[in-house]
Structures are given as structure tokens and as C-alpha cells.
Amino acid sequence: MSTARTIPLWTSTDTPPGGWSPATEGSTLDVAVVGAGIAGLTSALVLLREGRQVTVIEREGIGAGETLRTSAHLSNALDDRYYTLARQHGEDGAKLAAASHATAIDFIESQCRDSPDGCGFARVPGYLFAHDGDVSQLEKEVEAANAAGVSATLLPAGLQAPALLGPMVRFEDQARIDIGRYMRWLAQEVRDAGGRFVRAEVANIEGDSPCRITLRDGPALTARVVIAATNVPVHETDATYMKQAPYRSYVVAGAAPSNLQDALYWDTGDPYHYVRLFRDEDGKDWIIVGGEDHKTGQDDDPTAYARLHEWTLQRFPDAGPFTYAWSGQIIEPVDGMAFIGADPDNDNVFLITGDSGNGLTHGTLGALLVCDLVQGRDNPWTALYDPARKPVRAAGEWMRENANAAFQFRDWIKPASIDDTNQIPLGGGAVLRRGVHRVAVYRSGDGALHAFNARCPHMGCVVRWSSEEKSWDCPCHGSRFEAASGAILNGPTSEPLAPMEWKE
Numbered sequence: 001m002s003t004a005r006t007i008p009l010w011t012s013t014d015t016p017p018g019g020w021s022p023a024t025e026g027s028t029l030d031v032a033v034v035g036a037g038i039a040g041l042t043s044a045l046v047l048l049r050e051g052r053q054v055t056v057i058e059r060e061g062i063g064a065g066e067t068l069r070t071s072a073h074l075s076n077a078l079d080d081r082y083y084t085l086a087r088q089h090g091e092d093g094a095k096l097a098a099a100s101h102a103t104a105i106d107f108i109e110s111q112c113r114d115s116p117d118g119c120g121f122a123r124v125p126g127y128l129f130a131h132d133g134d135v136s137q138l139e140k141e142v143e144a145a146n147a148a149g150v151s152a153t154l155l156p157a158g159l160q161a162p163a164l165l166g167p168m169v170r171f172e173d174q175a176r177i178d179i180g181r182y183m184r185w186l187a188q189e190v191r192d193a194g195g196r197f198v199r200a201e202v203a204n205i206e207g208d209s210p211c212r213i214t215l216r217d218g219p220a221l222t223a224r225v226v227i228a229a230t231n232v233p234v235h236e237t238d239a240t241y242m243k244q245a246p247y248r249s250y251v252v253a254g255a256a257p258s259n260l261q262d263a264l265y266w267d268t269g270d271p272y273h274y275v276r277l278f279r280d281e282d283g284k285d286w287i288i289v290g291g292e293d294h295k296t297g298q299d300d301d302p303t304a305y306a307r308l309h310e311w312t313l314q315r316f317p318d319a320g321p322f323t324y325a326w327s328g329q330i331i332e333p334v335d336g337m338a339f340i341g342a343d344p345d346n347d348n349v350f351l352i353t354g355d356s357g358n359g360l361t362h363g364t365l366g367a368l369l370v371c372d373l374v375q376g377r378d379n380p381w382t383a384l385y386d387p388a389r390k391p392v393r394a395a396g397e398w399m400r401e402n403a404n405a406a407f408q409f410r411d412w413i414k415p416a417s418i419d420d421t422n423q424i425p426l427g428g429g430a431v432l433r434r435g436v437h438r439v440a441v442y443r444s445g446d447g448a449l450h451a452f453n454a455r456c457p458h459m460g461c462v463v464r465w466s467s468e469e470k471s472w473d474c475p476c477h478g479s480r481f482e483a484a485s486g487a488i489l490n491g492p493t494s495e496p497l498a499p500m501e502w503k504e
């Protein structure tokens, strides 16, 4: 079970090198890292290299969360724009943001250099182009990016790529990677440095000395330090879920046009589109195109992939055929910066969340920052990423996202879209009313019905059916649940959907 049904281009491994170790009650662990995505594995590696003993607890496989759903740009040309970041975090904050993401790219590059095959890493330029020809946003961004220390130049005439894209900003020193190979390499490095992998689902983490870790089916564990690298925290903490919002983003991949320059491309649209080239292990070139984002559980639209195909073919007419289509969850912090550092609600627990569209670099720099905090060292990025910060200079966005979440509770008073399960097709789902309850009913391919209380266990919104990923998605804070079992796909919920009896 991955976090979604669609299959991305990247492949990693379900089983880490050396296999899974059993979760055993007994002596206190030194460091427990929960989650084997890029944030968790990088944290494990840097702490092992500092002499700590690390156990990685993962419920699925290596990179099985959002990491393998990425498009794998590595960029310090941040998609929230430097003129916005400078307003929200000050000019010094924007400089720290640029430097921290550049450090993350350098770190990844050095790991790839040590790997046997380079993990498909390459330095490439990045091009931000105006989706409507309006150059004013680009002019502001060139000035703000250079002020923050990111080398950027305005190309008013754009670029023939092969259709004319432009006008645009060119950013130097961005990068791309084969994220599947990189995750396999990180896992190997963690194992070689003495790390252990335990396959288990964590139901809760309580901060203390030592911290307590509750497994859903397994013994209780304790650890001196816990790093919650589950993409969004799934343990009891109020630190972040009101300050970040979940979005679904869609990606297609197909044969690359032969004259496409190896670079990252993205536009100024809202939602925006992103494009990159990728050469696989067999030497085949792919074009990867993403976008069409919408809030999770809202605006479910099965035409997203068709729109991406159309958008791509208008600009890259020789692209395709497209053989991959997948979606994933992006967590947008209201002020553009991830939440990385000490969990204010739990002693000795550290968070890495709020990845945004730059989650590979956020996850990597998050590991470097958390390592310093765990080791008791100062780090210049601490305040910028502090999970306890109040994003007051992004108050408008903060209020908008929370008002949007509160508005979703109206589902409790809206009539159900259908009133009879006979109307649910094979492989379909719907929320029905039964007295005061809402019931989420899925009909699997064999005709069997699977019914759950539709009340999201996180804070009580009514979940909605995703026709694309065939999952139950909460429109409030983005928790997602598997259609037939109600198991958790994405937090912040720490509980699965509750099963209910249903007779046709």
C-alpha cells in the first residue's frame, strides 16, 4: 500500500538492504526516526555519521510516501517567490532560505558523487516563464532572487523549447535526480553506517525522557530522541496542522521531444505547471510534467491528466506518448517555509513537515538542521524553520486556509449525493446519510460493500470520495484513507476510519 493507487515513474525498494528487524520491547532506543522518505533517511544517515544509534520505523517501504511521487527538481529558486519570502521573513530570512536549499542540493550532490552510478544527478539551469506574457512578476523575482543570493537573469525574449516559452527568468545551478536510485542509495548508506529498519505503523509518539512510541500492532517502544518524518505529523501535536494546507498535485511522463534542453521549467500560473527532463538507467529520455493542483478532498477532477497532456503538447508538440500518470500530496506552509525543529508539544521530539513543492530540499536541509539540534549545536536556520513560529506576516493566507477548512464542516448539513448503495458502481464510492451519521461506502471490484463512519477521526470533518485515487480524502486538513480498509494513507489523523455495518 503506497499513499496512492497511481504508479509513478520512480522505483525504490520495499525491503531495505539487510531486511527488516523486529520491533522488540526492552531497552530504550537512542534515536528513532519515524518515516523512510527523504527526510527520515537523510536524518538517519547524518545522525549515524555523528555516532548516534538510529532505528528507522517505516510502515511501507523505502520512499513509499510522497518521495517517490515527486517530479524530482532540486531547486533553490523557491516556488513561493523571493519577493514574497522577503516580505514574510525579511531580507535576511530570504537569504537564509536560499542558502539552506543550496546547501541541501550540495549535500545531495556529494552523496550522489559517492554512489556507484551517480543516481542520475545533474546540475541544470531552471527557467521560470510567464504563463500570460506578463513580465512584471519576473522582473520583481530577478531582483529579489539576486538579493537573496540566487543567481538569476531576465530573458525578455524567452526561449524556443521548441515552442516559444517566455519571457522568462534563468536561474543557475539548479539540479535534477533519479529519486528512486537516490533513495536506494540512502537506504544502503544507512544500513552500512549501522542503522536498523523496523517495519511498523506508529500510532502515537509522546515526548518525554525517554519518549514513548505506540505501534498500531506491536510492542510499546521508548527512545531518547524521536524524529517525526512522516511528511505530516501523525502523533498528537497541535504545532503545525493549522499553519499548513494539503494539495493534490498531478504528474504525467512520456517520451521526451528530442530537442528539449535539459533544464527545469515552471510557469507563473496559479496553479502552476512544472517540467523537467529525466534520463533513465536504460538511457531513455522522459519529459515529466506536473501541475493542476487543488486542495485535497476539494475539486476532485478526473480530467486533470488530460489537461496536463493538452498543456504539454501545446508547448512540446513532439512529446509522448505518455505512459505514466500519478498524483501526490504537497503540504503548503502558509508562509512558504517548512516547519523543522523541536516539537513545541513534545519534549525530545523533532518535526520535519511543511515540505511545499520543494520537499526534497526541505527534507534534506531539515535533516541537517534537526541533526544539529539533536546534537545540541546552534544552527543559523533554526528560527526561520521553527515549528512554533506564528506566521503573522502571512496572516491573510493563514486566515484564508483556516476559513476554508472550517467551511468544509458544512458537509454535515448538506444532503447526501445519493441515497441508495445500488447507485455506487464497481470501484466507486459515495457518502450516504444514515440518521445522524454519514457513512462512507466503497464497492470493490467483486461487488462487496465496505462501509465506514465518514467522520474523519482527526477533527470530525466528513471525508469525500476521490474518484482518481479511489481513496477517502478529508477536505479539512488532508487526511486520506484507503477505500476498502479505511487505513491511513496521509496524516494528520492518527486513527483509521471506523468500520460500520452496512446491509444492502
Ligand SMILES: Cc1cc2nc3c(=O)[nH]c(=O)nc-3n(C[C@H](O)[C@H](O)[C@H](O)COP(=O)(O)OP(=O)(O)OC[C@H]3O[C@@H](n4cnc5c(N)ncnc54)[C@H](O)[C@@H]3O)c2cc1C
Pocket (backbone or CB within 6 Å): 034, 035, 036, 037, 038, 039, 040, 057, 058, 059, 060, 061, 062, 063, 064, 065, 066, 067, 068, 069, 070, 071, 072, 073, 074, 075, 200, 201, 202, 203, 229, 230, 231, 234, 249, 250, 251, 290, 327, 328, 329, 330, 352, 355, 356, 357, 358, 359, 360, 361, 362, 363
Ligand atoms: C506530485 C509531486 C511533485 C513534487 N515535486 C517536487 C520537486 O520537483 N522537487 C521537490 O523538492 N519536491 C517535490 N515534491 C515534494 C517532495 O516530493 C516531498 O515533499 C518529499 O518527498 C517529502 O518527503 P518526506 O520524507 O517528508 O515524506 P514522505 O516521502 O511521505 O515520507 C514519509 C514516510 O513516513 C511513512 N509513514 C507515514 N506515517 C507513518 C506511521 N504512522 N508509521 C510509520 N511510518 C509512517 C510513510 O510510509 C513514508 O514512507 C513533490 C511532491 C509531489 C506530490
Ligand code: FES
Pocket (backbone or CB within 6 Å): 456, 457, 458, 459, 460, 461, 474, 475, 476, 477, 478, 479, 491, 492, 493
Ligand atoms: S484532517 Fe482534520 S478533520 Fe480531517
